[in-house]
Amino acid sequence: MKWIQNFYSVGLKRNVNAKFNYGQQQYDFDSGVLTFISPLQFLKVEINPDVKVEPTGWLLLIHPDFLWGTSLAKKIKSYDFFQYAVNEALFLSDKEENVIVDILRNIEKEYQSNIDKFSQELIVAQIELLLIYAERYYERQFITRKKTSHEILDRFEEILSGYFQNEQFINNGIPTVKAIAEKMNISPNYLGSLLRIHTRQNTQQHIQNKIIEYAKERLSTTALSVSEIAYELGFEHPQSFSKLFKQKTSQSPLEFRSFFS
Numbered sequence: 001m002k003w004i005q006n007f008y009s010v011g012l013k014r015n016v017n018a019k020f021n022y023g024q025q026q027y028d029f030d031s032g033v034l035t036f037i038s039p040l041q042f043l044k045v046e047i048n049p050d051v052k053v054e055p056t057g058w059l060l061l062i063h064p065d066f067l068w069g070t071s072l073a074k075k076i077k078s079y080d081f082f083q084y085a086v087n088e089a090l091f092l093s094d095k096e097e098n099v100i101v102d103i104l105r106n107i108e109k110e111y112q113s114n115i116d117k118f119s120q121e122l123i124v125a126q127i128e129l130l131l132i133y134a135e136r137y138y139e140r141q142f143i144t145r146k147k148t149s150h151e152i153l154d155r156f157e158e159i160l161s162g163y164f165q166n167e168q169f170i171n172n173g174i175p176t177v178k179a180i181a182e183k184m185n186i187s188p189n190y191l192g193s194l195l196r197i198h199t200r201q202n203t204q205q206h207i208q209n210k211i212i213e214y215a216k217e218r219l220s221t222t223a224l225s226v227s228e229i230a231y232e233l234g235f236e237h238p239q240s241f242s243k244l245f246k247q248k249t250s251q252s253p254l255e256f257r258s259f260f261s
Contacts, residue, residue, distance in 0.1 A: 008036075036082050103133070
């Protein structure tokens, strides 16, 4: 079964007897129950006919038009868990699940009561509260699910180092956040979130650190000029390379090289 939906979807589901693909990758239900899907995303579900269980839980569908005129209309796009290309369902402790279910019940009660001029504001406030809690719980999950996170970090380091070991940047330019994320089959936002949680640096900072590491090697072991090294690294202008080098090391490339003369 395949479809494209027009809603923001928040699902709290148990007993999922299906393979569920969101975008290019399978949604990981292994340790989680709470899922998030943004509008106009390609979905594919393959139900396992051999498993006879009834899924239980909640499904909250939010049409984007409902959010117009509210602060959440723009802010909802900033929540990374709606944008991941590889998705982990959010694991919830019993206490956390009770918090989310209470909010969903409040939304249900407000939706089913008499509609008045306060209804939209109250429902949107509850939705935003749910998303804030989800953001807190996802950050906790990045830390507690160490095996999965560290496998992704190891893969990131492998791919990034590969650019410099094979000198791909000479022909392709400096590796971009988007290019690395695509090689990992995850979104730039997911990768950035994971790196910030575990390393306190974003993806671009890691790329820059690797550039400086390679530049130091070339400055200290070759007779190439600063301009030649800059072009070799994929910089169109040597001044941009020198500026980045000084920003990261508090030295110009020539000052760094002078220690090895």
